[in-house]
Amino acid sequence: MEGKSSSGKAPLSVARVLQIIKVLSLSDAPLSLAELSRRLGTPKTSLIGLLRGLVDMDYVVFSDGTYRLGGSSFDLAGTVLAARQRSHMDDYIRAGMKSLNELTGETVLYGVLTGERPQMMTYIGMVESRGAIRISVGIGDRSPLYCTAGGRILLAGMTDDEVKAQLAEAPLKHITAQTETGKSRLLEYVRTAREEQFSSVADEMVQGITGIAAPVMDNSSRVLGALIVAGPTGRMNDDAAMLKSATIASARRISASLGHREAVAITP
Numbered sequence: 001m002e003g004k005s006s007s008g009k010a011p012l013s014v015a016r017v018l019q020i021i022k023v024l025s026l027s028d029a030p031l032s033l034a035e036l037s038r039r040l041g042t043p044k045t046s047l048i049g050l051l052r053g054l055v056d057m058d059y060v061v062f063s064d065g066t067y068r069l070g071g072s073s074f075d076l077a078g079t080v081l082a083a084r085q086r087s088h089m090d091d092y093i094r095a096g097m098k099s100l101n102e103l104t105g106e107t108v109l110y111g112v113l114t115g116e117r118p119q120m121m122t123y124i125g126m127v128e129s130r131g132a133i134r135i136s137v138g139i140g141d142r143s144p145l146y147c148t149a150g151g152r153i154l155l156a157g158m159t160d161d162e163v164k165a166q167l168a169e170a171p172l173k174h175i176t177a178q179t180e181t182g183k184s185r186l187l188e189y190v191r192t193a194r195e196e197q198f199s200s201v202a203d204e205m206v207q208g209i210t211g212i213a214a215p216v217m218d219n220s221s222r223v224l225g226a227l228i229v230a231g232p233t234g235r236m237n238d239d240a241a242m243l244k245s246a247t248i249a250s251a252r253r254i255s256a257s258l259g260h261r262e263a264v265a266i267t268p
Contacts, residue, residue: 074116167186
């Protein structure tokens with residue numbers, strides 16, 4: 001039978017797994033088994049089996065005698081964060097997304113930055129298109145910042161130095177033939193998005209799909225998230241002017257509900 005924690009409320013193995021992930025997430029560097037044992041106050045023999053299981057599931061990576069968080073931990077963190085943010089997503093953001101969807105007929109998404117490195121965009125809100133052709137994306141899904149309209153809007157809320165650091169960290173891959181990976185060009189795109197409070201990206205993340213986005217800001221002009229409209233490139237091109245105007249106007253109305261009062265360029 002599994003032992004109980006000192007509080008008597010949870011099996012020791014469950015508590016220790018969560019403690020391992022928490023300790024690794026708070027550490028600036030990978031940790032050895034001895035250091036994990038010291039920080040957790042737990043014998044190494046009690047940790048090694050749990051660590052093997054976490055490594056097998058990619059929640060933890062073992063390399064050069066040390067342990068660090070693995071991809072599954074970041075996936076879980078993104079999913080939990082998305083669930084938390086969905087449950088606290090303000091009614092006026094939901095209402096704004098629904099109105100924009102009704103006006104445009106296209107899929108409307110709301111994306112925010114995640115805390116992982118390099119940072120990505122997590123979709124925490126979605127109202128699906130009424131059209132027969134729709135984009136394939138779900139709540140909790142993540143996308144790179146450099147090749148998406150919403151991602152460039154989120155980058156536009158940073159300073160140039162922060163954007164450069166993000167581009168230096170991110171693996172800039174040619175996802176499609178149209179994907180821009182040049183750092184200088186990407187920085188110019190972000191600066192334009194910052195100035196215009198708008199970004200449009202065609203066929204860079206998914207061939208045949210265009211996304212446009214505008215920032216949702218609070219009363220300090222901080223970018224909280226990106227309001228995104230996405231759909232088939234041909235259809236988006238046909239209604240480009242209307243879609244741009246509607247997306248910007250909707251994002252500004254949502255921002256006004258959050259206390260933002262000036263329709264000015266994004267303040268990094």
